[in-house]
Amino acid sequence: MSNGIRRIAISTGGGDAPGLNAVIRAVVIAASNRDWECYGIRDGYNGILFPERYPEGGVFRLTRDRVRGIGHLGGTILGTTNKGNPLCFPMKMPDGSVREVDRTDEIVECFARKELDALVSVGGDGSLTIANALHQKGLRVVGVPKTIDNDLDKTYTTFGFDTAVSFATECLDRLHSTAESHQRVIVVEMMGRYAGWIALHSGIAGSAHAILIPEIPFDLEQVAAKVRARDQVGRMYSLVVVAEGATPANGRHAVLEQAGAGHAERLGGIGEWVAKSLQEITGKDTRVVVLGHLLRGGSPTSFDRLAALRFGAAAVRALEEGRSGVMVALALPNVNYVPLEEVAGRMKAVPLDCDTLLTGRDLGICFGD
Numbered sequence: 001m002s003n004g005i006r007r008i009a010i011s012t013g014g015g016d017a018p019g020l021n022a023v024i025r026a027v028v029i030a031a032s033n034r035d036w037e038c039y040g041i042r043d044g045y046n047g048i049l050f051p052e053r054y055p056e057g058g059v060f061r062l063t064r065d066r067v068r069g070i071g072h073l074g075g076t077i078l079g080t081t082n083k084g085n086p087l088c089f090p091m092k093m094p095d096g097s098v099r100e101v102d103r104t105d106e107i108v109e110c111f112a113r114k115e116l117d118a119l120v121s122v123g124g125d126g127s128l129t130i131a132n133a134l135h136q137k138g139l140r141v142v143g144v145p146k147t148i149d150n151d152l153d154k155t156y157t158t159f160g161f162d163t164a165v166s167f168a169t170e171c172l173d174r175l176h177s178t179a180e181s182h183q184r185v186i187v188v189e190m191m192g193r194y195a196g197w198i199a200l201h202s203g204i205a206g207s208a209h210a211i212l213i214p215e216i217p218f219d220l221e222q223v224a225a226k227v228r229a230r231d232q233v234g235r236m237y238s239l240v241v242v243a244e245g246a247t248p249a250n251g252r253h254a255v256l257e258q259a260g261a262g263h264a265e266r267l268g269g270i271g272e273w274v275a276k277s278l279q280e281i282t283g284k285d286t287r288v289v290v291l292g293h294l295l296r297g298g299s300p301t302s303f304d305r306l307a308a309l310r311f312g313a314a315a316v317r318a319l320e321e322g323r324s325g326v327m328v329a330l331a332l333p334n335v336n337y338v339p340l341e342e343v344a345g346r347m348k349a350v351p352l353d354c355d356t357l358l359t360g361r362d363l364g365i366c367f368g369d
Contacts, residue, residue, distance in 0.1 A: 003322045005140075007037040009059065009111070010120045012076045013044035013127035017148045017160025018300035019308035020076035020122060025067040026312025027120050034320060038062045039116060043079040044127075045086050048110045049103060059114060071305060074298045082264075087130055104130070108137050118324070120315045122146050124158070125347060126264075128327060132340035135325035142315045143327035143340055148295055151195035153348040154338040155329035159307040164191070164295040165201045171291060172206025175239060183236040185227055185278055185286040189271025191295050192243045194253075196350045198295065199243035200357060203365070209238045210366040212274070214245040214253065215350045218368025220274065224281040226366035231284075240278070242271050268292075310335050 010027050012020050024040070031038040040062045041047040047058025070077060084090070086107060088100035111119070118140035121131035124147035135141040145152045148164040168190055179186045188208075192198040196213025203211035210226050212218045227238045244267040247253045254269035271288045279286035300308065307330060314328040314335040326337040350357060360367065 003320065005034075005036055005117045005319055007039065007114075007116050008118045008120060008316075008319065009039045009041055009116045010062070010078070010122065011041040011044060011127075012078045012080045012146070013121070013123040013130070014080060014082050014147070015124070016075050016080050016296050017146050017158075018074050018163040018296070018298055019159035019304040020078075020080075020146065021067075021070040021073045022300060022305050022308035023122050023144055023146070023159070023312040024062070024077060025071045026309040027316055028062045028067045029064060030313045030316035032064055034316070036316075039114075040078045044081040044084070045107055045130075046079075046081060046084065048107050049084070049086065049089070059110070059116075071309070072299050074296075074300070082126070085126060085130065087133055104133055104137060107134060108139055111139060118142070118319050120144060120312075120319075124149070124152060125343075125345070128152070128340055129344040132325065132344040135340060140319065140324040141340070142318045142323065143343070144311045144315050145327055145329065145343075148198065149192045149195055150197040151193060151347050151349070152343060153346045154327065154343050156332055157307070157330055159300070159304045159311065160296075161197065162303040162307075163298065163301045164198050165205065166301050167295060167298065168198060168202035168291060169206040171289070171294075172202060172208060172239060172241070175289065176207065176237075179237040179239060182285065185238045185240060185275070185282065185284050187240045187242055187271050187275040187278070187286065187288045189242050189244055189268075189288065189290045189292075191292065192245060193267065194245040194349070195347060196243040196246070199241050199246075200350055200360070203241035204356065204360045204363070206241075207239070208241040208365065210240040210368065211360060212240070212242045212246040212270075212368050213350060214243055214247060215352060216367050216369050217247050217249040217251075219249050220277050220281065220368070222368050223274075223366055224278060227278065227282050227284065240274065242274050244268055244270060246270050 051058040148160040150161040256268040257266035259265040275288040
């Protein structure tokens with residue numbers, strides 16, 4: 001059963017994540033095994049919206065040879081972008097003003113013109129919101145959940161998350177020895193946007209002494225009390241993990257760049273603020289480490305690699321079965337399908353009663369509350 005499909009396209013959008021190339025490989029091979037042609041769209045949808053930027057073509061053929069040996073590589077051979085959302089694309093008007101316009105009709109028209117029958121959209125909340133809009137305009141679409149932040153609803157996990165947590169944990173392991181040697185407080189800022197999954201999981205796995213996440217507004221005096229309590233029993237150093245979206249009680253999250261036409265606000269700076277404030281409160285020598293984009297790079301773990309391959313193959317099966325407007329999701333031990341409309345525009349925050357957070361509390365970790 002092919003449901004009339006002969007040619008499909010794949011797009012990777014938003015921030016990059018380890019495992020993207022494994023998804024691409026799985027989609028291409030699974031499609032090829034059904035005698036379908038597969039095409040890649042460069043840089044999200046820029047390959048369609050700005051074809052003149054790509055001398056070799058903004059939409060190009062993906063063959064088995066093109067995806068050979070890429071499953072273990074970080075990044076994406078298609079390129080990606082987290083700017084220029086086609087639902088609200090910033091366009092300069094004749095009067096010099098900038099207005100956000102919907103350019104999704106251009107994408108649908110391009111698919112018709114190039115005789116592309118379906119789209120596999122690989123991305124996080126923003127990309128899947130776009131995918132849902134394209135589905136509502138009649139395009140056959142299947143979404144694949146990608147984000148190191150693990151903040152997509154309706155899936156046990158997203159690929160990229162395990163790799164980010166594994167690397168962050170390794171960094172914490174290394175920081176224990178240098179913090180103890182100098183009797184310092186080291187504050188480690190993690191990515192994660194408005195969800196604390198990376199900070200929580202890596203912080204507990206890496207034996208952090210305090211973990212600050214967006215879901216729990218924090219009181220820095222509570223963190224300082226934890227530092228002093230450790231000093232009093234001869235443990236003269238502390239590791240404090242801070243999610244980039246963490247918010248002090250009666251405050252707001254730290255922002256490096258405000259939201260503008262075509263892009264969301266850019267978080268960052270909370271680690272520096274926490275480190276400076278803790279040094280003032282406790283008098284202890286304090287340093288800050290910002291892991292930032294180090295969490296996005298590198299080869300995917302075996303878990304993420306397998307999840308990505310499973311997602312890619314399942315996306316092709318979904319299209320073969322006649323499905324559209326769905327996201328493949330991990331529901332251990334299987335992969336299932338959930339409507340995109342149940343995912344788009346929704347964020348999965350850390351539940352305050354989840355076992356992982358309760359484990360942290362049982363271990364005596366301070367969460368700033």
